Amino acid sequence: MTSTSSARTASSADAVSGTTAGRPGALGRFRICDFTGQLAGAGATKWLAAFGAEVIRIEDPVTQGLWDILRPMGPFVDERRGPDFGGGFNNHNTGKYGITLNLRTERARELLVEIVKRSDVVSENFSKGVLERWGFGYERLRAIKPDIIYVSNCGFGQKGPYSDFKTWGPIVQAMSGLTHLSGLAGEEPAGWGYSYMDHTGGMYMAIAILLALIHRERTGEGQWIDMSCTDSALTLTGTSVLDYTVNGRTTRRPGYPDSNHSEHPAMAPHAIYPCRGDDEWIAIACRHDADWQRLAAKIAAPWTGDARFASVAGRRAAQVELDRALGDWTRPQEKWGLAKALQALGIPAAAVAKPEERIDQDENTRAWGLFPTVTHTKMGKVRVDGLPAHLAKTDWKIERGAPCVGEHTDLVLGRLLGLSDEALAKLHAEGIV
Amino acid sequence: MSGAKADGSGAKSATGGALAGLRVVELASERCAWAGKLLADMGADVILVEPPAGDAARQYGPFLEDRPGPDRSLYWWHHHTSKRGIVLDLETESGRTALRKLAATADVLLESEAPGTLAAKGLDHPELCGANPRLVYCSLTPFGRSGPRKDELATDLTVLAAGGPVWMNGYDDHSIPPMRGLGHQGYAMGCHYAVMSILTAILWRSASGEGQHIDVNLHAAANVTTEAGSYSWLVARDTVQRQTGRHAGPMPSMPSQMRCADGRYVNTGVPPRKPLEFKRTLEWLRSLGLEAKLPEAVFLQVGADMESIDLSKIGQDDTVTAVFGAGREAMNLIAQHVSAHDFFIGAQRAGLAVGAILAPEEAYEDVHYKARGMQVEVDHPELGRKLRYPGAPYALEKGAWQIARRAPRLGEHTQEILAELG
Numbered sequence: 041m042t043s044t045s046s047a048r049t050a051s052s053a054d055a056v057s058g059t060t061a062g063r064p065g066a067l068g069r070f071r072i073c074d075f076t077g078q079l080a081g082a083g084a085t086k087w088l089a090a091f092g093a094e095v096i097r098i099e100d101p102v103t104q105g106l107w108d109i110l111r112p113m114g115p116f117v118d119e120r121r122g123p124d125f126g127g128g129f130n131n132h133n134t135g136k137y138g139i140t141l142n143l144r145t146e147r148a149r150e151l152l153v154e155i156v157k158r159s160d161v162v163s164e165n166f167s168k169g170v171l172e173r174w175g176f177g178y179e180r181l182r183a184i185k186p187d188i189i190y191v192s193n194c195g196f197g198q199k200g201p202y203s204d205f206k207t208w209g210p211i212v213q214a215m216s217g218l219t220h221l222s223g224l225a226g227e228e229p230a231g232w233g234y235s236y237m238d239h240t241g242g243m244y245m246a247i248a249i250l251l252a253l254i255h256r257e258r259t260g261e262g263q264w265i266d267m268s269c270t271d272s273a274l275t276l277t278g279t280s281v282l283d284y285t286v287n288g289r290t291t292r293r294p295g296y297p298d299s300n301h302s303e304h305p306a307m308a309p310h311a312i313y314p315c316r317g318d319d320e321w322i323a324i325a326c327r328h329d330a331d332w333q334r335l336a337a338k339i340a341a342p343w344t345g346d347a348r349f350a351s352v353a354g355r356r357a358a359q360v361e362l363d364r365a366l367g368d369w370t371r372p373q374e375k376w377g378l379a380k381a382l383q384a385l386g387i388p389a390a391a392v393a394k395p396e397e398r399i400d401q402d403e404n405t406r407a408w409g410l411f412p413t414v415t416h417t418k419m420g421k422v423r424v425d426g427l428p429a430h431l432a433k434t435d436w437k438i439e440r441g442a443p444c445v446g447e448h449t450d451l452v453l454g455r456l457l458g459l460s461d462e463a464l465a466k467l468h469a470e471g472i473v
Numbered sequence: 474m475s476g477a478k479a480d481g482s483g484a485k486s487a488t489g490g491a492l493a494g495l496r497v498v499e500l501a502s503e504r505c506a507w508a509g510k511l512l513a514d515m516g517a518d519v520i521l522v523e524p525p526a527g528d529a530a531r532q533y534g535p536f537l538e539d540r541p542g543p544d545r546s547l548y549w550w551h552h553h554t555s556k557r558g559i560v561l562d563l564e565t566e567s568g569r570t571a572l573r574k575l576a577a578t579a580d581v582l583l584e585s586e587a588p589g590t591l592a593a594k595g596l597d598h599p600e601l602c603g604a605n606p607r608l609v610y611c612s613l614t615p616f617g618r619s620g621p622r623k624d625e626l627a628t629d630l631t632v633l634a635a636g637g638p639v640w641m642n643g644y645d646d647h648s649i650p651p652m653r654g655l656g657h658q659g660y661a662m663g664c665h666y667a668v669m670s671i672l673t674a675i676l677w678r679s680a681s682g683e684g685q686h687i688d689v690n691l692h693a694a695a696n697v698t699t700e701a702g703s704y705s706w707l708v709a710r711d712t713v714q715r716q717t718g719r720h721a722g723p724m725p726s727m728p729s730q731m732r733c734a735d736g737r738y739v740n741t742g743v744p745p746r747k748p749l750e751f752k753r754t755l756e757w758l759r760s761l762g763l764e765a766k767l768p769e770a771v772f773l774q775v776g777a778d779m780e781s782i783d784l785s786k787i788g789q790d791d792t793v794t795a796v797f798g799a800g801r802e803a804m805n806l807i808a809q810h811v812s813a814h815d816f817f818i819g820a821q822r823a824g825l826a827v828g829a830i831l832a833p834e835e836a837y838e839d840v841h842y843k844a845r846g847m848q849v850e851v852d853h854p855e856l857g858r859k860l861r862y863p864g865a866p867y868a869l870e871k872g873a874w875q876i877a878r879r880a881p882r883l884g885e886h887t888q889e890i891l892a893e894l895g
Contacts, residue, residue: 066677079700091673115701115709127708128701197868200844206826209700210719210729214740217833219718222642222654228730229738229830230652233641233713233721234700243665248867250672251515255491255872257679263871270836272866274847277656277833282547283535284834285861291832299655300630304503304533304548310630312639312650319647323634388626390635392651395706395713398637398696404622410693411707423707428663428693429670430617433685434677 056094056137056448056455058158065092066434070253073098073152073159074136076245077108079235080209080269081165081193082132083242084249089135090427090436096155096452097133097443101140101473105445107166117419124418124444131424131442134414138443139452140473143174147472152176154457156184160256161249165193168203178264187262189252193245197268207269209235216273217280217291225295240276241269279304301359308355309335312392313367315375321392322375324366324382328352334385339369416441449473490516491872495580495675498572499556501528502585503657504691505613506552508664509583512671513555514865514874520575520890521556524563527883537856544855544882554851554862558881559890569594574894576601576608580684581671585613588623598686608684609674613667617690627691632659636695641702641713641721651715662698663691730830731805737813738830745800745825746784751776753823754803761819767806772799837863851876 060069067088072095076082089095099105104123106112115127141148156162162181164171171177171192181188192198195207213219213232223230248265256262274281283289291297302310302325309332310325326332329352336344343365348354355362370378375391382389393402399411412426419441427436453459453473467473493516499509501523513519521528532541533548559575562568573596576582582601584591591597598610612618615627633639633653643651653659670687678684697703702721705711711723718730718740730738745754755764755773764770776782776796786793808816813829820827836842845868850859865874 066673069680070676087669087673115705115711117708127704131704131707196841197845200841202821202841205821206824207828208742208826210740211742211826211828214828214830215836215839217831217836218654218656218658219740219830220832221656222652223644224649224652227644228732229718230643231718231730231740231830232638232654233643233715233719234638234702235720236638236654236658236698236700239698239700240662240665243669244866246669247511247665247672248869250669250676251491251867251869251872253676254672255869257676258491258494259871261871263869265870266868268845268868271842271845271847271864271868274833274836274842275863275866276658276661277836278551278863279535279548279656280833281837281863282551282860284837286537286547287535287539289535290834297655299652300650302628302630303535303655304657305529306534307628310628312630312634312653314650321634321639321650323631323639323653325628325630327628383625386626388628388631390625390627390631392634392639393637394640395637395699395702396710398635399703399706402622404616404620404692405696407620408617408690408693410696411703425697425703425707427666428691428697429666429687429689431670431674431685431687433683434674 056096056452058456058458060094063092063094065437066431068092070094070160071158072096072161072163073155075162075164075166075171076193077165078110078208079128079132079238080241081163081245082108083239084193084245085136085163086132086134087246087427088249090438091434092437095136096448097136097138098152098155099138099140099445101142101446101471102144105138105140111445117422120418127422129442130414130416130419130422133442134424134438135440136443137448137452138446139449140446142472145472147467147470149175151453151457151472153184156181156188158456159185159188160253161189161191163191163193163245163249165245167206168194168198182262185262187256187260189249189256189262189265191245191249191252191265191267193241193267193269195269197271198266209238212237212241212269212273215270217277218273220291221277221280221297222299223297225298230299237269237273241267241272244269244272306352306356308352308359309362309366311363313363313370315370315378315391316372317374320375322370322378323390323392325388327388331387335382335387338381338385341369412438414439414441417444417447446473489872490514490875491869492517493872496520496578497581497583498522498575498579500584500586501530503530503533504585504660505583505664505667506530507657507661508613508667508671509556510552510554511664511668511866512581514876516872516875516877517581519556520886521553521558521881522561522572522575523558523883525560531883550880551862553880555875555877556881557886557890558884559887560884563594563596569596571891571894572596573601573604575890577605578894579605579608580675582608582610583613583667583671584611588614588618602684602686606684607678607682609671609678609687610684611667611671611687611689613663613689613691616692618688622692629653629657629659632663632691632695636692637699637702638695641699641715643715643717645717647715659691659695663689663694666694727801731808733808733813733816734810735812739808739813739816739820740828740830741804741820742826742828744797744804745776745823746782746797748777748779748782750824751796751800754800754825757819757823758803758807761807761810763806763810767799767803769795769799769802772796773803776800849876851879853879
């Protein structure tokens with residue numbers, strides 16, 4: 041691995057050492073032995089790393105880390121390709137260390153044991169049973185380190201009839217009701233245009249890890265957490281579930297779903313309306329009669345005085361006509377100016393933002409520092425997702441890009457396990473790392 | 474409880490939930506309710522503070538037996554399990570004094586008021602953390618506590634529209650407006666980050682002894698919960714475009730939802746790509762007696778017999794193109810002959826990541842979720858019965874998740890809590 045000798049001697053303030061005591065950051069005292077990949081796993085440990093935890097990604101040198109399928113996948117910053125150039129991988133793995141261990145060899149398994157001994161958490165989102173087959177199931181991990189926290193996150197969990205089945209974000213969304221609840225009645229489901237549950241599964245995994253750390257602090261106990269993204273997803277449709285368990289009502293019924301209209305609470309008008317230009321839209325939510333009256337005064341057209349529109353119940357009953365008339369009013373208007381004008385009247389409204397608008401052109405986003413630039417060893421400077429929370433005393437730092445394959449092997453094995461240069465050279469020569 | 478997990482993880486451990494002993498004061502708001510629930514179901518003593526008229530969300534439908542009432546909202550029930558409720562009038566000095574006393578006993582204060590509202594009442598973090606330096610004070614607001622848009626009004630719809638998810642969700646036909654998914658997911662995104670932040674701050678506090686202020690921004694939360702929509706722009710300056718039931722992308726992709734024989738849909742994810750997947754797809758086709766109906770079936774065998782399949786050759790190499798196309802055609806044909814559920818099971822047995830598009834209630838009754846203990850019963854003593862709720866989002870073995878009680882009735886614990894404060 042090319043960059044390791046310089047990395048080993050770097051005096052970076054956050055570099056690995058034998059101890060996490062005194063490391064900066066809210067989570068600086070924790071070390072994570074991390075096998076996660078994609079977003080549903082890697083997203084969880086990205087959070088921990090951003091708050092200072094020492095996250096050590098364990099990867100396979102033989103397949104060049106390709107058990108994380110995002111490693112070689114676009115988008116790309118330039119024409120270069122390969123496992124060190126995936127844009128999504130870089131986004132989800134900022135601030136982590138990356139080492140390679142060929143776990144087919146006995147020596148690498150010994151090294152993994154030494155890393156687990158020094159870790160607080162082992163995290164993975166492989167299919168069910170992968171780590172167990174490698175000889176590192178929970179019983180073994182606990183034998184190595186009695187208070188270890190082991191979090192396994194897979195789509196359908198470790199138990200249950202579907203636990204051997206495969207998922208990714210859209211499958212989780214489909215199987216939990218989230219896809220069904222997005223779209224228009226009588227149409228194919230629109231669903232979510234991205235892996236919402238990969239993000240959210242990663243968040244639940246991060247929450248689970250943090251909860252287990254708090255529990256360990258209080259009781260001294262480690263544990264195994266069986267995380268399933270589909271379980272998490274089902275809880276996010278809970279109001280619909282209660283309408284079914286309590287009232288016997290199902291969501292397969294005429295006129296449902298109708299997902300831009302409001303149900304909790306009843307609001308109208310409440311939808312997404314066309315604006316001037318190609319595929320330009322505005323969201324408007326009149327929370328109550330007062331919002332509607334202010335909007336009607338602004339529109340100042342006879343149709344707003346339609347008797348059916350006097351109450352929220354009437355507006356809901358007639359919302360097809362209401363939406364049509366309101367859409368005719370919004371269509372010739374520019375979305376940002378209209379949103380601003382409605383906000384000035386005290387009406388919740390927002391332009392539907394395109395990626396470039398919400399990332400580059402939004403003054404609030406800029407003031408927040410939401411999309412920081414990281415330095416990636418091979419890709420150079422790249423912007424990534426930051427975090428939407430600022431902690432006044434111990435805020436996040438996202439400065440370093442994702443590790444290249446094996447980038448920190450020598451650094452970690454040298455500093456954490458105390459291996460000599462000679463011993464490291466031997467590991468490389470023998471294909472152990 | 475019938476919902477106790479088969480493996481015992483649903484049972485309350487001797488030490489209580491992972492957050493037992495942690496007191497959270499939550500100022501009731503639809504925006505932060507979900508964050509409070511996540512903490513309460515893990516054993517924190519979450520005290521929900523409402524004005525005398527009750528929080529507005531008590532009036533959100535659906536209602537028990539469809540009859541409105543402040544203690545009948547199922548939306549309210551779902552979002553406020555395991556909490557205790559107190560009524561305090563923060564417009565009065567006595568109410569504010571009581572809140573200060575409560576905050577002095579708390580580990581966390583969770584609020585979602587418009588910026589400036591609590592400062593005007595002398596209840597912002599400088600005051601409350603000044604009196605209780607160990608307090609973690611978390612503000613969850615539409616655009617954050619500072620910044621040029623901080624005073625904008627927002628609802629779940631406008632958060633998701635402004636933050637990016639809406640642009641990516643909808644139909645191939647762009648004359649139809651883009652869509653937001655139901656269930657207040659815009660609020661949920663912010664709440665997930667609020668919980669992660671609070672737990673992070675609690676862990677730092679146990680090392681340092683210090684609380685702090687946390688500023689969570691709903692718009693920013695949605696903005697970084699947009700997967701490739703963000704990094705396609707950040708990395709390659711590509712703008713993704715929405716497509717029916719599948720990932721928005723810079724370039725159009727093939728449809729990934731199929732309607733099955735029972736009229737319901739499946740998400741086919743990715744079609745067969747590996748030799749073993751072609752082999753199993755062919756076996757599946759044969760087991761249904763459909764091989765003769767698919768002239769391209771011969772290419773499934775070709776795919777099954779290949780050592781490896783280079784997907785980058787699709788469109789260039791005739792054999793690879795034909796093999797890949799045959800996989801798709803086989804999926805289409807099978808879907809026309811089986812139910813969505815049978816398609817899901819059959820495809821997964823063939824090794825393909827496929828999901829049936831279930832309604833929430835269908836998922837809830839599904840054998841898999843039941844086996845995982847996702848049906849839990851919660852006692853509603855006034856009704857003389859237990860009602861079924863969704864279960865744990867994560868299965869901690871120790872310090873486990875549990876719904877300790879149904880959502881509080883308005884003012885239910887006011888006297889109890891005031892008595893505790895002395």
